Amino acid sequence: MTDRPKGARWLLRLLSCIRFDEVLVLQGTPLLGAVFAMNHLTMQSAAALLLLAVGNAFLVAHVFLLNDWAGIHQDLRDPARSAGVFLNRGVRRQEIAALLLILLLLSLVAFGQLGPATLGIGLMIAVASALYSVPHVYMKGVPLASSLLHLVSGVLHFLLGYSVFQSPDVHGLQIGLFFAVIFGAGHLTQEVRDCEADQANGIQTNAVTFGKRRSFIAGFVLFTFADALLIVLAMGGAVPQELAFFVAALYPLHFHWTLQAMREGLPFESVRRLQIRYRALYAGIGAVMIVSVLLT
Numbered sequence: 001m002t003d004r005p006k007g008a009r010w011l012l013r014l015l016s017c018i019r020f021d022e023v024l025v026l027q028g029t030p031l032l033g034a035v036f037a038m039n040h041l042t043m044q045s046a047a048a049l050l051l052l053a054v055g056n057a058f059l060v061a062h063v064f065l066l067n068d069w070a071g072i073h074q075d076l077r078d079p080a081r082s083a084g085v086f087l088n089r090g091v092r093r094q095e096i097a098a099l100l101l102i103l104l105l106l107s108l109v110a111f112g113q114l115g116p117a118t119l120g121i122g123l124m125i126a127v128a129s130a131l132y133s134v135p136h137v138y139m140k141g142v143p144l145a146s147s148l149l150h151l152v153s154g155v156l157h158f159l160l161g162y163s164v165f166q167s168p169d170v171h172g173l174q175i176g177l178f179f180a181v182i183f184g185a186g187h188l189t190q191e192v193r194d195c196e197a198d199q200a201n202g203i204q205t206n207a208v209t210f211g212k213r214r215s216f217i218a219g220f221v222l223f224t225f226a227d228a229l230l231i232v233l234a235m236g237g238a239v240p241q242e243l244a245f246f247v248a249a250l251y252p253l254h255f256h257w258t259l260q261a262m263r264e265g266l267p268f269e270s271v272r273r274l275q276i277r278y279r280a281l282y283a284g285i286g287a288v289m290i291v292s293v294l295l296t
Contacts, residue, residue, distance in 0.1 A: 014095060017086040019064045025279060026060045026157065027053060028286045029179050033161030035293050036175055036239075048114060055110030056160065058103045059122060063129040069079050069093060070133040071140075075120040078197040080268060091183045117163040121156055127179035143209040147184050154183030173240055184280060186275075188219030193271040212266050220258050223278070227251050230285075240292035243285070250281050 034052055038045050068075065068086060070095060075081045082088065086096055100106050104126055113121040131138050132149055158176035159168045166172065191198065191207040192215050199208045207215040227247050235243035257277050264270040 011215045013089055014099060015064065016059060016066070016090055017091055017099075018061045018107050019068075019091060022064055023057055025059045027056060028283065029154070029157040030056045030161030032179075032286055032289055033158040033172070035290050037165035037172065039165070041294065045165070050112055051110055052118075052164055055107045055122065057113070058071070058107035058110065059125060062100050062103040062107060062126070063267055065096055065103065066129055067133045069096045069100060070138070072137055074197070074201040074203065077201055079192075080194075080197065085287055092204075105253050110161075114164050117167060118160060121160045121163055121168075125153060125156050128156065131249045141203045141205065143204055143206045148204060150187040151184045154180030157183070172235060178226050178230050178233065181229065181236060183223035185219045185226060188215050188222065189271060189275060189278075192219065192266055193268055193275065196268070197251050213262070216262065216266055216271075220255075223254065224251075225229040227254075239289065240296055243288060246288050247252065247285060250285070254278055254281055 017291075030052055031049070034049055036047075072085065072087065075085045076087065087093070108119060108122060108126075111119040128149055131137050132146065139149055155173065155176040158179045159172055162168060162172040162176070189204060191205040192212045195205070195207040195212045195215075198205045206218075210218075230239065230247050231244045233239045234241050234247075254277075257274050261270045261274045
């Protein structure tokens, strides 16, 4: 009997190493891909959506755990992250390795139930994650290439959901490009936030190589391009036209917050606050997307 509470505590400690907030943030893109490709909401399509959500949650948890496992030594030297590092929670690196492999296997099993296209895209996302994080490849430390990898991953995340109900096509790629640019912009902003820690660890990110201010501006230019692209898609009928007005109304708020972060000198807390704010904005855009498509 005494072994059970110990086992439960160990399992909870192990699961606490998963970045559930980040996993939740990345659930929206595949769901939107599925909604855009779905003709009607039925019991069968609802079951497919649930299976997609479960598989994607396992996959994204795997992606972040792989990143944490590969970058453990750098994270230990980062004051902003060291307290939450799994080694400081009493979890060994081998245990994290086992968990991330189990999560990958579970995600592929779920995607396999949704068809070969979904399974193949899930595998491609896992490969992109490995290219970004795994030592000796480690594209996280290769300027520009790391951003390109995020652009590709953004399209793949959208097509992951799209492929559940339709084969990837030009229409899916057009909408997926919006999410790809958002992924790329968010990645640049994240690098600006972590610039000091990455520089101390010798990681040549875009922000370290080209400077925080340039990378930050490049990220906002990408956000602007993504918003403009969505407006063009809305006016062309590829997505609901209501989105054009919604995005145009929110853009000045994003611009104001961006200028505020620049005036403050782009410290960690300022950029982190901006991330929380623009994620809320794009979550709102995603919610409007879903409602508009379902009503249409």
